Amino acid sequence: MEIAANDISQTLCQSVAEAAGLGRPLQLCGSGSKEFFGRRATGTRLDLTAHRGVINYEPRELVITVRAGTRLAELESLLAAEGQMLAFEPPHFGPSATLGGSAACGLSGPRRPYAGALRDFVLGVTLINGRGERLRFGGEVMKNVAGYDLSRLMVGAMGSLGLLLDVSLKVLPLPETERTLVQACTEEQAIERMNRLAGTPLPLTGAVYDGLQLYLRLSGSEPGVVAAQTRLGGEVLADGSGFWRRVRELEHPFFDSSSANGPDNGRPLWRLSISPGSPPLGLPGRQFIDWGGAQRWLIIEQPGEQPTEQLAERLRAVAVQHGGHAQLFRGGDRNGAVNHPLPGPLMQLHQQLKLAFDPQGIFNPGRLYPEF
Amino acid sequence: MDHTPRVNPSVDPSVDKPGLIKALRQILPAQRILHEREALRPYECDGLSAYRQVPLLVVLPDDAEQVRRVMQCCHERGVPVVARGAATGLSGGALPLADGVLLSLARLNRILHIDPLNRTARVQPGVRNLAISQAVEGLELYYAPDPSSQIACTIGGNVAENSGGVHCLKYGLTVHNVLQLKLVTAAGELVTLGAEALDAPGFDLPALLIGSEGMLGIVVEVLVKLLPTPERAQVLLAAFDDVSKAANAVGDVIAAGIIPAGLEMMDGLAIRAAEDFVHAGYPVDAEAILLCELDGANEEVSAHLARVRQQLLDSGATEVRTAENEEQRALFWKGRKSAFPAVGRISPDYYCMDGTVPRKRLAEVLLETSRLSAHYQLPVANVFHAGDGNLHPLILYDANRPGELKRAEDLGAEILELCVRVGGTITGEHGVGHEKIHQMCVQFNAAELAQFHAVKRAFDPHGLLNPGKAVPQPRHCSEYKALGSDTLTPPSARDQDARDQDARDHGA
Numbered sequence: 003m004e005i006a007a008n009d010i011s012q013t014l015c016q017s018v019a020e021a022a023g024l025g026r027p028l029q030l031c032g033s034g035s036k037e038f039f040g041r042r043a044t045g046t047r048l049d050l051t052a053h054r055g056v057i058n059y060e061p062r063e064l065v066i067t068v069r070a071g072t073r074l075a076e077l078e079s080l081l082a083a084e085g086q087m088l089a090f091e092p093p094h095f096g097p098s099a100t101l102g103g104s105a106a107c108g109l110s111g112p113r114r115p116y117a118g119a120l121r122d123f124v125l126g127v128t129l130i131n132g133r134g135e136r137l138r139f140g141g142e143v144m145k146n147v148a149g150y151d152l153s154r155l156m157v158g159a160m161g162s163l164g165l166l167l168d169v170s171l172k173v174l175p176l177p178e179t180e181r182t183l184v185q186a187c188t189e190e191q192a193i194e195r196m197n198r199l200a201g202t203p204l205p206l207t208g209a210v211y212d213g214l215q216l217y218l219r220l221s222g223s224e225p226g227v228v229a230a231q232t233r234l235g236g237e238v239l240a241d242g243s244g245f246w247r248r249v250r251e252l253e254h255p256f257f258d259s260s261s262a263n264g265p266d267n268g269r270p271l272w273r274l275s276i277s278p279g280s281p282p283l284g285l286p287g288r289q290f291i292d293w294g295g296a297q298r299w300l301i302i303e304q305p306g307e308q309p310t311e312q313l314a315e316r317l318r319a320v321a322v323q324h325g326g327h328a329q330l331f332r333g334g335d336r337n338g339a340v341n342h343p344l345p346g347p348l349m350q351l352h353q354q355l356k357l358a359f360d361p362q363g364i365f366n367p368g369r370l371y372p373e374f
Numbered sequence: 375m376d377h378t379p380r381v382n383p384s385v386d387p388s389v390d391k392p393g394l395i396k397a398l399r400q401i402l403p404a405q406r407i408l409h410e411r412e413a414l415r416p417y418e419c420d421g422l423s424a425y426r427q428v429p430l431l432v433v434l435p436d437d438a439e440q441v442r443r444v445m446q447c448c449h450e451r452g453v454p455v456v457a458r459g460a461a462t463g464l465s466g467g468a469l470p471l472a473d474g475v476l477l478s479l480a481r482l483n484r485i486l487h488i489d490p491l492n493r494t495a496r497v498q499p500g501v502r503n504l505a506i507s508q509a510v511e512g513l514e515l516y517y518a519p520d521p522s523s524q525i526a527c528t529i530g531g532n533v534a535e536n537s538g539g540v541h542c543l544k545y546g547l548t549v550h551n552v553l554q555l556k557l558v559t560a561a562g563e564l565v566t567l568g569a570e571a572l573d574a575p576g577f578d579l580p581a582l583l584i585g586s587e588g589m590l591g592i593v594v595e596v597l598v599k600l601l602p603t604p605e606r607a608q609v610l611l612a613a614f615d616d617v618s619k620a621a622n623a624v625g626d627v628i629a630a631g632i633i634p635a636g637l638e639m640m641d642g643l644a645i646r647a648a649e650d651f652v653h654a655g656y657p658v659d660a661e662a663i664l665l666c667e668l669d670g671a672n673e674e675v676s677a678h679l680a681r682v683r684q685q686l687l688d689s690g691a692t693e694v695r696t697a698e699n700e701e702q703r704a705l706f707w708k709g710r711k712s713a714f715p716a717v718g719r720i721s722p723d724y725y726c727m728d729g730t731v732p733r734k735r736l737a738e739v740l741l742e743t744s745r746l747s748a749h750y751q752l753p754v755a756n757v758f759h760a761g762d763g764n765l766h767p768l769i770l771y772d773a774n775r776p777g778e779l780k781r782a783e784d785l786g787a788e789i790l791e792l793c794v795r796v797g798g799t800i801t802g803e804h805g806v807g808h809e810k811i812h813q814m815c816v817q818f819n820a821a822e823l824a825q826f827h828a829v830k831r832a833f834d835p836h837g838l839l840n841p842g843k844a845v846p847q848p849r850h851c852s853e854y855k856a857l858g859s860d861t862l863t864p865p866s867a868r869d870q871d872a873r874d875q876d877a878r879d880h881g882a
């Protein structure tokens with residue numbers, strides 16, 4: 003197999019050690035599909051896509067270990083051939099998206115509230131720290147509490163703590179069948195219904211509201227899904243899987259005006275991650291509700307008089323009031339405060355952790371927060 | 375006398391005890407500070423009672439603010455602190471330090487808020503695991519991780535160990551079921567990690583804290599996720615005349631595309647001990663049994679039951695029984711959940727291991743374990759989370775027979791190293807604690823251990839939280855590797871010295 007040929011970890015270790023020696027920042031780059039996300043990073047680009055390939059896949063073990071440069075699409079089709087899947091339904095945001103980029107960004111799709119997030123499926127990683135040392139944490143077994151869980155810590159750290167070489171993930175069987183039910187209702191009714199149903203034993207794996215209709219996805223064995231469908235009522239959506247793919251990829255028409263291909267280079271797209279049962283937020287603009295109420299997408303078409311920073315403050319305040327945070331997901335000023343600011347003591351912990359992994363501050367400086 | 379290696383040697387071993395008591399009395403009522411020998415005695419060990427150490431003081435705060443001030447006080451004085459929940463831990467994680475404060479979280483035992491719509495419960499760390507599920511039973515909700523110790527162990531201890539249970543195959547470990555933590559740092563600062571939402575800005579600090587064994591902070595509040603009680607749960611009991619067949623059946627069931635809610639295995643010795651103890655109705659002539667629980671919607675469970683039953687028979691089960699009613703289901707599980715104490719009845723002492731291996735290596739590891747058991751002349755009973763590959767060999771020994779504890783430890787060490795060799799880990803859910811500190815040197819290299827220490831320093835620069843546990847010093851590992859486990863004095867052999875010294879120190 004080509005597996006040995008595509009191991010460039012030696013070279014990467016050297017590049018990192020060299021950069022550390024010179025104190026020269028590096029931008030860790032996958033395919034670039036998520037470059038829009040997070041803050042704009044500085045530093046010399048280090049391409050990781052050549053470090054690719056499946057190191058180990060044993061369907062019976064429900065585990066796959068792949069190099070970080072492996073394409074997500076390739077990985078998913080490999081799993082599908084064995085009747086398995088990545089249950090966190092990661093968004094790709096491009097045909098060449100890599101697993102490493104997905105892990106660093108820590109993004110999960112509509113199945114997230116029911117099956118778990120990307121971090122929930124991480125069993126282990128191999129990484130290069132800011133000293134150029136190659137380290138392995140976790141492993142390929144389902145349970146492992148030896149040492150601190152540094153594998154999960156990498157997820158969502160935007161490459162600021164380490165360069166991911168490979169990731170071991172737990173995979174799950176594909177559901178036998180899936181069905182999407184649609185029902186018109188108000189926002190208030192949708193939120194109430196999503197949350198009430200999530201508290202009952204239904205095979206629910208997706209719940210979104212597009213401003214007009216509530217979409218519920220059921221997954222599982224045929225008799226289980228049929229029984230749930232009978233109980234819930236509503237119309238069956240013809241192209242269910244297409245619908246959920248568009249929601250996952252932010253390609254649903256709701257998001258059109260926020261896309262880079264849209265007018266004005268795209269309106270800013272805000273993401274409010276809040277407690278799922280939070281009532282309608284009463285904010286200006288249009289909203290799309292995913293994650294059974296826990297993820298609210300917001301686009302403000304007519305910004306009006308309000309200066310951007312004031313608007314950001316308002317969104318953050320509303321999110322905090324509902325137990326969460328607001329993030330400028332796409333568009334807007336990528337050099338600004340795109341991620342929700344951290345309280346002082348928490349920022350201090352972040353900076354100390356950054357130092358613990360990357361004492362020279364060479365990995366993706368500024369990508370997560372301007373402070374590190 | 376201190377029998378655990380220190381993270382930071384700058385900790386002053388000669389603590390001014392009267393001065394410390396005086397300072398603590400500014401924070402807590404006098405009766406919440408225990409300092410007399412007899413009062414301290416009950417706190418000398420956790421569930422791994424082979425290792426004992428009476429602490430300098432025990433402090434029993436009533437709320438998070440007191441915890442914060444106690445930590446501040448100890449920080450100012452450079453006094454190390456060990457947190458303690460219910461002390462059911464099996465790795466000596468809550469083993470006290472002779473010159474340190476033992477901080478009991480047991481009195482922080484209130485359920486603060488239950489939110490049915492958002493399906494969460496906000497609880498203090500001293501709340502018992504089972505108490506959460508009991509409190510939300512009327513809402514048809516429950517807290518999923520269910521360690522066998524759940525009637526006693528605390529949620530704070532669960533967080534510290536990332537505890538699992540018999541249902542974590544499908545519903546995950548503590549890390550998958552906790553949304554937010556409030557943490558008091560070593561310096562006595564209160565920080566909130568995670569959110570009421572499904573994620574939080576910045577690093578995933580709940581993931582880092584969960585399973586950190588009380589080394590990075592004191593957990594003073596936990597927001598847990600609640601799940602809907604399944605419409606139906608049904609358990610199958612499959613009997614096998616051969617341990618390897620049972621072990622291989624585990625992989626076969628999962629390969630069939632079904633994730634059971636729980637998939638547990640017991641070997642002959644464990645079956646008979648449990649049957650004598652709780653009369654669960656187990657087949658006592660079997661060499662192994664699997665308990666396989668399926669849950670979900672009624673129709674789904676029916677469909678899966680038929681398939682799993684057939685799979686178990688195809689994998690060589692001699693008999694497959696379905697629990698006929700809820701009582702029988704509860705009884706099947708009771709036998710499993712009481713297996714440790716049941717084994718405790720047939721042997722003066724037992725030593726529980728916790729290695730995890732890939733499922734496909736289960737049969738081979740069980741076989742090798744029984745070979746080692748014969749070699750060391752100590753019986754081993756197996757009762758474990760088979761679906762996760764998480765083994766719990768229980769080594770039976772008698773501490774009163776000279777040399778037996780040492781032999782049990784050596785056998786245990788060999789089993790753990792075997793687990794690492796086949797691609798597994800030395801601990802799946804019980805933690806490293808004091809116990810498995812040597813074996814950490816086998817699983818991690820010097821650079822990896824150094825990275826752990828660097829993370830520890832980010833939270834606790836002076837090494838005051840549970841020093842000496844969980845992560846060995848590189849020096850310690852080079853000694854271990856150079857000398858081999860036989861010649862390096864194991865912690866327990868020094869244990870008696872420690873107790874004698876301790877007694878002298880306190881004039882007992």
Ligand SMILES: Cc1cc2nc3c(=O)[nH]c(=O)nc-3n(C[C@H](O)[C@H](O)[C@H](O)COP(=O)(O)OP(=O)(O)OC[C@H]3O[C@@H](n4cnc5c(N)ncnc54)[C@H](O)[C@@H]3O)c2cc1C
Nearest residue numbers: 459460461462463467522528530531532534537538588593
């Ligand atoms: C019969 C038996 C069966 C068991 N079965 C299982 C099982 O099925 N699955 C499983 O995972 N475990 C099991 N265990 C192990 C044990 O019950 C768990 O590790 C449990 O989580 C420990 O909780 P505790 O409250 O007793 O913690 P303790 O033993 O008191 O402490 C454990 C660790 O947590 C730290 N700690 C405690 N509270 C806090 C806090 N608030 N903040 C920071 N650190 C803290 C302590 O310092 C220590 O390091 C079993 C134990 C027994 C005796």
